[in-house]
Structure formats: C-alpha cells, structure tokens
Amino acid sequence: RTYTVGYFVGSLSSTSINRVLSKALIGLAPDDLEFVELPIGNLPLYSPDFDADYPPEAAALKASIAAVDAVLFVSPEYNRSIPGALKNAIDWASRPWGQNSFDHMPAAVIGASIGAIGTAVGQQSLRAVLSFCNARQMTSPEAYIHYSPDVFTPDGAVHNESTADFLRAFMTEFRDHLVRVLTVLPRG
Numbered sequence: 001r002t003y004t005v006g007y008f009v010g011s012l013s014s015t016s017i018n019r020v021l022s023k024a025l026i027g028l029a030p031d032d033l034e035f036v037e038l039p040i041g042n043l044p045l046y047s048p049d050f051d052a053d054y055p056p057e058a059a060a061l062k063a064s065i066a067a068v069d070a071v072l073f074v075s076p077e078y079n080r081s082i083p084g085a086l087k088n089a090i091d092w093a094s095r096p097w098g099q100n101s102f103d104h105m106p107a108a109v110i111g112a113s114i115g116a117i118g119t120a121v122g123q124q125s126l127r128a129v130l131s132f133c134n135a136r137q138m139t140s141p142e143a144y145i146h147y148s149p150d151v152f153t154p155d156g157a158v159h160n161e162s163t164a165d166f167l168r169a170f171m172t173e174f175r176d177h178l179v180r181v182l183t184v185l186p187r188g
C-alpha cells in the first residue's frame with residue numbers, strides 16, 4: 001500500500017528555502033509515500049471565538065489532516081522559535097478542545113537555514129508543541145539543514161551526494177516510523 005504524508009511548509013516566503021527543501025524531500029522519498037501540502041497561508045488568526053463555527057479554510061485544514069497518514073513539518077526557525085504562521089496553523093488544527101487533529105498522528109520535523117545551526121532551536125520549540133499535541137514524533141534521526149544554493153536548486157534537485165543520501169535516509173526512516181505507528185494506532 002501507499003501512505004499519504006501531509007506536509008507543512010512553515011514559511012510564507014515566495015522564495016522559501018524550506019519550500020525548496022520540501023521539494024527535495026519529496027523527490028528523495030520512498031516510492032510508497034505520496035505527498036499533499038497542508039497550506040497555512042490562507043488561515044485567519046485563530047481565536048476560541050471560532051470554535052463553534054470554524055471558517056472554511058480552517059475546516060479544510062482539519063479535514064486534510066484527517067485524510068493523511070502522517071504529517072511532516074518543513075520549517076524555518078524565526079527568532080529561535082516557530083514561525084507565527086505555522087504556530088497559528090497548529091493552534092487551529094489542535095482545536096476545538098477534544099478534536100485535536102494531531103492526536104496520535106505520526107510526525108516528523110526538519111528545517112533549513114542559511115545560518116550555521118540551521119533551525120535546531122526552532123525545531124526544539126516545534127517538538128515541544130507537537131509533544132503537547134500528542135503527535136507521535138520521529139525523534140531520530142534529526143535533520144538540521146544548512147542551506148546552500150550550490151547544493152539545492154529551486155526545483156528541488158540536490159547537487160551533493162552526501163546531502164542527498166542523508167535526506168533519502170531521513171525519509172526512509174520516516175516511512176518506517178509512520179508504518180510502525182500505524183501498525184499500533186491505525187487511523188480512520
């Protein structure tokens with residue numbers, strides 16, 4: 001069978017290096033994974049006032065998460081933490097109370113930065129949020145991608161063999177992780 005991975009790109013930038021990374025990951029992933037983006041840029045800011053009646057964009061996000069087997073977060077670090085747009089999307093998906101979309105959901109976290117410690121602190125922040133949301137995170141391997149335009153081209157090609165091998169192994173480990181989780185905790 002194939003497994004559907006919903007992926008979040010944590011950046012709204014039209015030139016996002018994390019979007020490039022997401023393309024690279026999709027290109028290097030095992031054949032039994034299919035990918036669907038979970039868009040975050042069209043969501044209003046979350047308020048509990050919406051809990052009784054979610055706007056269409058937020059209802060669509062929750063429906064899309066319900067339809068996938070696992071979620072992948074490909075995100076920059078903003079000020080050593082989670083970009084606001086991504087946190088907003090997570091907040092929407094985690095509510096209304098009792099209808100947390102991430103409950104027992106297989107998940108993985110990765111990110112790229114032009115800085116030397118490439119999203120390590122931001123990923124810890126994201127992992128803390130996903131822990132509270134009760135997502136079943138892959139804890140190892142971790143992946144802190146130092147972005148270089150010599151290695152990644154905008155279409156997602158990876159021009160460095162060891163980087164490509166690393167990203168391919170990351171996605172293979174994620175496939176194995178999500179299959180293990182789904183064996184114990186089938187979805188739907």
Ligand code: FNR
Nearest residue numbers: 011013016017018076077078079080113114115119
């Ligand atoms: C950044 N950047 C950044 N980089 C980093 O390694 N650690 C950080 O804490 C931050 N903080 C930060 C805050 C804000 C508001 C911006 C706009 C940027 C730089 C960031 O890594 C760089 O802009 C990347 O290109 C962002 O990823 P995307 O948007 O290209 O995917």
